[in-house]
Amino acid sequence: MAYAVQTSSLTKYYGKARGIIDLSLVVEEGDFFGFIGPNGAGKSTTIRTLLGLLSPTGGTAKIFGKNILTHKTELLADIGYMPSEACFYQNRKVREIIKLSADLRGAARGKSCEPEAARLCERLKLDTEKKIGELSLGNRKKVSVVCALQHKPRLCILDEPTSGLDPLMQREFYQILEERNREGATVFLSSHVLSEVQRHCRHAAVIREGRLLVSDTIENLGHTGAKRVTVRGLHEPPRLETVRDVKKSGDTMTFLYSGSPKELLAALASLPLTDVAIAEPDLEEIFLHYYTPDAPEPDKEEP
Amino acid sequence: MTLLKHELRQGRNALCIWTLVIASMTALCVLIYPEIKSQMSAVSGMFSNMGGFSAAFGMDKLNFGEFLGFFGVECGNILGLGGAFFAALLGIQSLAKEEKDGTAEFLLTHPVSRSKILLQKLSALFLQIVILNAAVIGMTLLSVAAIGERPDPGTLSLLFLAYFLLQLETAAVCFGVSAFIRNGAAVIGLGMAALFYFLNIVANLTQKAGAFKYITPFGYAESADIIFDRSINGRYLAAGTVFALLGVAAAFFWYRKKDVR
Structure with a gap:
């Protein structure tokens, strides 16, 4: 079976600035995968490269066995993406944005997302008549959740999904993700909140300074x-x-x-x-140990 | 089609305001013509004899005492410059605004190829320019009928066609630039339109700068020349077409592979 996500030696530089270096990662289909690292480690760069927003400097990335460069549009139809910053057209209503997102997908799939969108809005208590410009970050995040999940994607890619959501909404959000996961969807989320990764994910990878440090089950990561x-x-x-x-x-x-x-x-x-x-040691401590610079070297640039 | 509809909806307010302002200003100018005409016979000679100043605005070739002469200068400024500003803003913001506002990430993670996005955005630009021009032409014809003037329809059509092409070219060139930038789009767009306008004035002032006419779309949209020659200068227009195509090609070439952050 093809992996949901598979990168080999994926590298991205922004000019001379480091994005990610030599990142090889696999996520099996049906997994609930956490991608952990401090700010600026390269989590978003990895995700944006997988989505085709950025073109890799080197290496390859495949989703469901297909190269992201050559099958991008086709793959995007199977992906639900929630960006870390939920930015939408300020002057439009929530309802219009959700419809726009569904319509942009509709061309590819030809099926209605409306019932699922309505269910999600209900569960997240999202007022669809408000304008985007009037929403708080948390509420914009909810719009993002609906846009990412209303078409029931095979792969959910979520970039720091819970920032801005209150604890009750976080719980509801994870419940929705776990339901989707049970129905067969692969969940790939990035986070720097270790406890939520420990609680919900089965596998996790740690990234620091653009390099993958470790990728294993949550259990094994705890037994160092x-x-x-x-x-x-x-x-x-x-x-x-x-x-x-x-x-x-x-x-x-x-x-x-x-x-x-x-x-x-x-x-x-x-x-x-x-x-x-x-x-x-608790898991948090182990992750912190990976975060700190005296951790086992993902080899340094300076001599 | 979804994106095209979305683009038109996003641009609706701006389109309404620009159309309203340009159409009403053009109509207003036409409506005050009878008033000016009576005074104009006296000063027409003066207007065409102010040397460089007259030449700069093409007034050395135009007769203000005739409706088309008056319309050419007034319309040349309102629809020519106003339309160019409008088209420049539309074109330059088309792609840049999405990145500046962070909506590019939303748009580009849907299963729509970048080429299709570019095509639909271009179609939206074209349609909005068509709508503005149709409204302005309609208002002009109504007000021309209201004051009882009967300008030569062929020449009038050429003037409108030239302004329309000027806007298309400005929009296309700005669209090309839009693919490369993220911030400061509006300023760059308005600056480009103003630059085009002044290049033409400089070209009118001195023969040495005549080559500028090939660069600026105001070169072929020069009312005085169109009324005088009863045609649009083919060489300037050909150069303009090349610039417009280069703009669109640059947008496709760059934006299809661009890193969107």
């Missing part, structure tokens, strides 16, 4: 073998190679440790500590 160690009564962390992310507050010190447990215990035993706790 690292421990969060908390000790009291020490001024210096034990001198071990794999100690990192040292934080002190008062007489308490915590650090991440990913070496052998025997060495850690031996080192701790020789120190004048008063208390110790060793625990699994």
Whole structure:
């Protein structure tokens, strides 16, 4: 079976500025996939390249096994895209924008989106008689959701979809996505909110400075073998190679440790500590570890 | 067709205002002609003898005492310059505005190829210019009938045709530029229209700058020449056609591959 999304060595430079470098990623059909990274890491660049808004500097990208450069229009009919900034024609009503989006697709599909659009507006509590210019960011996001999902696409590409939505709407939004996913649609979303990725996605990839760091199941991403160690009564962390992310507050010190447990215990035993706790780091911490510059190198540009 | 309808809807207000202003100003000028005509026989000679100034506006060749002479200068300014500004704004904003307002991302992620988007946007430009000109011509003919003048229909048609072509060329050239820019579209568009206008005036003032007539669409839309020769200068028009086609070709060449952020 062809992958829903497959990029190989996908590279995009804006002139000399880095967009993404050598990005190879696969998303299986039917997956619920999270694409994580800090601001400016290249998430939107990847997504916009997949959608044909940007042309890649190098590498290839396929959606449902078809090259995005040669089958763009055909593929766009199967995709529902929600941009991170929901911009529409200011002077038009919500209803008109949703209809415009459906009509622009109608040419390709010849089926009505109206019943589904009405259902989505109802669930998201979207007032369709308002003008776009009068809407808050959250409400514009809802318009975006309807435009992205009303035609029941095979692949939903969502760029930071929940920013601007209130918690109740976020929950409703994820419920809708999970229903679509159960019906067979592939969901690919980018986010920097780790908890929502952990809660909803099955697979995730982390991108930093334009390069893919890791792509795996959420479970495996959580099992890095690292421990969060908390000790009291020490001024210096034990001198071990794999100690990192040292934080002190008062007489308490915590650090991440990913070496052998025997060495850690031996080192701790020789120190004048008063208390110790060793625990699994939470996923957030693991992602933060990927985010921070002292993480395993996605090799640097400077010498 | 969806996008064409959408474009026309988006441009509706601007089209109404420009049409109303240009049509009513043209009609107003026609309606005051009888008043001016009686005074004009005295000053007509003066108008055509102000040397460079007369030449700049083609008044050395025109007779203000005749309706077409008067209409040529007045109409040349209102429909010529007004129409050029309108066409320039339409053309230059067509693609640039979508990127500036962030709506390009919405538009281009629907299953419509960029070529089709360009074609429908071009059709919308063309239709809007046709509508404006039809309204202006209609209003002019009504007001001409109202004051009882009977200008030569062939020459009058040529004048209108020339202004129409001038607008088409301006829109097409600006459309080409529009594919390359994101910000400052309106300023660039109005600047281009003004530049075209002044290039023609400079060309009228001195023979040395005669080549400018090939560059500016005002070259072939020069009322004085059209009334005097009873034809549109073919060489200037041919040059204009080439520029218009280059504008459209540049838009297609660039926009089909453009990175839209």
